[in-house]
Amino acid sequence: MPSSTYAVFRDAVLKRKQVVCMYQGYERQLCPHVLGYKDGREKVLSFQFGGGSSKGLPHGGQWRCMFLEEITDARAQDGDWYTGTGHSRIQTCVDDVDVEVAF
Numbered sequence: 001m002p003s004s005t006y007a008v009f010r011d012a013v014l015k016r017k018q019v020v021c022m023y024q025g026y027e028r029q030l031c032p033h034v035l036g037y038k039d040g041r042e043k044v045l046s047f048q049f050g051g052g053s054s055k056g057l058p059h060g061g062q063w064r065c066m067f068l069e070e071i072t073d074a075r076a077q078d079g080d081w082y083t084g085t086g087h088s089r090i091q092t093c094v095d096d097v098d099v100e101v102a103f
Helices: 004-015
Strands: 018-023 026-038 041-051 061-069 072-075 096-100
Touching: 004 018, 004 026, 004 041, 004 072, 004 096, 026 061
Parallel strands: none
Antiparallel strands: 018 026, 018 072, 026 041, 026 096, 041 061
C-alpha cells in the first residue's frame, strides 16, 4: 500500500502542482515529474526550484531524485510549474513508473 507521502506526490504529478517538503534537513520546493518505484522503494524525480540543499541550489533549479521514505511534511500547493532541461535523456531515477508528467 502506498504511503501518504506517495499520495501527495501522485496527486501533484497528475495535477501539475508544486510540493513543499522536508528532505535531509532542508525545506524543498519541487515540481514532481516522475513517480514510482526503484528496487521496491517509493521514489520521485522532481525539479527543485526553491528551498535549500546541502550542496546549495544552482540558479534556475536542479533535478532531484529522492526516496519518499526520507521525505516528511509533504504538501501540495498551487503555483507556477518549473522544469529543467534534459528531457531528451532517459531518466534512470525510477524503474517502475506509476505516473509521470507528459510533455
